Amino acid sequence: MNYRHAFHAGNAADCLKHAILVWLLRAMARKEKPFLALDTHAGIGTYDLTATPAQRTNEAAAGILRLLDDTPAPLADYVTLVRSLGLYPGSPAIIRALLRPSDRLIACELHPEDHALLRRHFGRDGQTAIHLRDGYDALAAFLPPPERRALVLIDPPYEREDEADRLLAALHTAHRRAPSAVIAAWYPLKHRAPVRALHDALRGAGVPDIVAAELHLREPLDPTRLNGSGLILVNPPFRFETDLPAILAALLDRLGTGEPGQATALIRLADE
Ligand SMILES: C[S@@+](CC[C@H](N)C(=O)[O-])C[C@H]1O[C@@H](n2cnc3c(N)ncnc32)[C@H](O)[C@@H]1O
Incomplete structure (x- = not known):
């Protein structure tokens, strides 16, 4: 690792x-019934963007720092949350910030050092459980x-070379155990072929109601670069396809590279 x-x-x-993720958490909170948020690959919780690792790559300069500098309206909810949390929040910190008192978070992290940092971040928080375990196995353990x-x-x-296969198997497991769960799964856009293969596999997966949201920074021609990324949504909540175009357009407007091929996409891969 x-x-x-x-x-x-x-x-x-x-x-x-x-x-x-922020949009999804707001959508989950529209219904009164409590929910479990399961973060299978959680990282360490919060990140100091002035510390050596972040400074060495300076990737935030082409990301969140641009949004903090000039926040477009469709991203205001997300960026205001980032600003309010002090240190830059990773997914478990974002989730925790938007849980209601009756909701719960389970966060899994397999790297021992990152797991220790994650555990330290959450301390004795009564609504959060931290696990040093494989996030894919956690789907079968904690769902439904x-x-x-x-x-x-x-x-x-x-x-890992087989990450996309593991992800597809994980989506099957999660859907079989909790058919109504809202699932968001991230994937990189490096080269066109693996993304097409992932979309095709999802179209034929037998799992209903799947949408992919993508931000393309440039043509996906150089497989050694992260040329964009996407999120697979299973059971996207009501209004997802109505609200997402403005969020994606705002991201592209601020984070776009100006290179050929920069674009957004919202692709329905399986009907409801
Ligand atoms: C992309 S990072 C997670 C970032 C985090 N979700 C966020 O948005 O802030 C992926 C994390 O997964 C961890 N990891 C790798 N393989 C794992 C596995 N099989 N199960 C759980 N965690 C894993 C890595 O150590 C790394 O911290």
Whole structure:
């Protein structure tokens, strides 16, 4: 396990993922019944963007720092939350900030050092459980939750060649165990072929109601670069496809590279 999110915190991929995560958490809170948020690949919780790892890559300069500098209206909810939390928040910190007293968070992290930092971040928080375990296995362990409502974030590092296959298997498991769970799964846009293969696999997966939201920074021609990223949504809440175009357009407006191929996409991969 070489990937450490501290080197990438606040980049454009984080902005896409977290802006949508905030939208999803607001949507979950529209219904009174409590829910479980399961963050399968949680990272360390918060990140100091002035510390060495973030400074070494400077990825936040082309991501959250641009949004903090000049916040477009469709991203105001997300950026205001980031600003209010002090240190730059990763997904579990964002989730925790938007839980209601009856909601719960389970966060899994497999890297021992990052797990220790995550555990320290949350301390004895009564609404959060931190686990040093494989996030994919956690789907079978924690779904369905007693609450019968769940929001699942699957955000793997894509270090392994078979990560997309593991993700597809995970979506099947999660859907079989909790058919109504809202699932968000992140994927990189590096080269066109693997993204097409992922979309095709999802179209044929037999899982209903899947939408993909993508932010393309440039043509996906150089497989060694992160040329954009996407989020797969299973059971996207009401108004997702109505609200997302403005969020994606605002992200592109601020984070776009001006290079050929920059674009947004909202693709329905499986009908309801
Ligand atoms: C992209 S980062 C997560 C970032 C975080 N979700 C956020 O948005 O702030 C991926 C994390 O998954 C962890 N990881 C890698 N393989 C894992 C696995 N099988 N189960 C749980 N965590 C894993 C890595 O150590 C890394 O911290």
